[in-house]
Amino acid sequence: MAGLSLQCGDCGVLLRSVEEAQAHAEATSHSNFAESTEAVLNLVCSACGKPCRSQTEVDLHTKRTGHAEFADKTMEAAKPIDLEAPPKPATEAMDVDASPSGEQQEMVVPEVNKEMLVDLEGMGFSTARATRALHFSGTSNLSLESAECILYVIAPLKAINWLSEHQEDPDIDEMPLVPANTKTEANKPNLTPEEVKLKAQELRERARKKKEEEQRRMEREREKERIRIGKELLEAKKMEEQNERKRMIELRRLEKEEEKRARDKIRQKLEEDKAERRRKLGLPPEDPAAAKPSAPPPVEEKKSALPIRPATKAERMRDCLRNMKQQNKEDDAKVKRAFQTLLAYVGNVAKKPDEEKFRKIRLSNATFQERVGSLPGGIEFLQLCGFEKLEDNEFLFLARDKVDMAVLNTAGAELNSAMTNPFFGVL
Incomplete structure (x- = not known):
């Protein structure tokens, strides 16, 4: 790929043309230049069209004008470098104005402090801008040995301030030219020590x-x-x-x-x-309509074909079984054994109602007390089935003529539901 710029091997600055390289060499005494495929940065302000060659110039322009939008036109402005330097016009070598003696004077690039120039170029300023700033800000010939050495510390700041104030000048990117016999005198500061101190104090x-x-x-x-x-x-x-x-x-x-x-x-x-x-x-x-009435049934509707007594006992039997389970909810095995024992008593009477041994239960029996008698509601359930306590309270006895198969069937159904329904006694 053809070279797009010339790069100084001493300070690394990129230059657009041979003319800029020559001016840079005259100002810095650098002579090591080489072609580079990297184009010189060209950031154009979208608001005013100001071109900036480095990020430092962009920052200064933004700080001065408030413009923050820049378009990168580096590649658009990039073109192959021409290594053949054109001949200098006569106006660059000789000034058109005559000297006081009537002779034309030679115009040359003013001498500036090389160390300061390198510092400004390291900040991103072009050689032409750095040279102009050092020349026109009056800091070009300052050195550590000068009488005004205090300005050597603040000279770069003064040059940067000058660039910030004059970056809109049309010739800001052109190298300054001064007569050959006055370049040193023009750059020499004409300040007394008192003025130097006052100027330094003002800048501080x-x-x-x-x-x-x-x-x-x-x-x-x-x-x-x-x-x-x-x-x-x-x-x-x-x-x-x-x-x-x-x-x-x-x-x-x-x-x-x-x-x-x-x-x-x-x-x-x-x-x-x-x-x-x-x-x-x-x-x-x-x-279903009768099972879930929308309103409490009237009193006169309680009459039905079925006897009222078995239905009432069924509710009481269910309450007895529910009470037994709730009182012993920590011991499900005990409750289940009690339900099975009651079901055996009721089933034996229903199957063989004529045998007295199935209709007579000793209350003091240890097995009966352990399984049924000691649980609240156990004896009451048998009494609802028709069993009655004798006068000495030693036996529960169901008379033959009081055996009611409907009541026994209801009791068996309630016991079967209590043993098979997992939610019995929960609500």
């Missing part, structure tokens, strides 16, 4: 004020950022609280739905158990 004061203003600006920016972050945190906290409330409401809704489904499941299971008992007892299926 300006630098201090500028630093304080920058600190105040940064403090304002930090305060604005702190307020913005505080508002964002507050909004995030409010949003999190709202989301938490929504989550809690949704959780409660789901819990209620789960409880409703559980109740419906238990109710369905009870209905199925009830239908199964009716089927085993040979009763017709229950009418």
